[in-house]
Amino acid sequence: MPENTGKTPEQLDRLRRRAAFLRELEEARALRARITPRRTRVRQLREAMRRATYHH
Template structure:
């Protein structure tokens, strides 16, 4: 295999999304809302698939809320 000269090969350009950094607040809020909907859906699915773990998590959360000092 021939020895390659790395100075002649072009360096890979970082991937840039079109319009990166020019997102409006409405676009950012729309993407955030979509993300939160998908996150809630994933949590609901996990709770249905693992009901015992979900119940234990609910009980731990309730205990944390009871012992929290304002």
């Protein structure tokens, strides 16, 4: 998959940094889920209720 399809080096750098940030964010969430499973369950329930409430 060609990565540099008409993008400037600045755009490519930004995309790489964004991808790294999102990876680290997901790792942090996974770590938090392992450390505090109860809090994670509560957060998931709240998110589910929010989706059910606002997205009919």
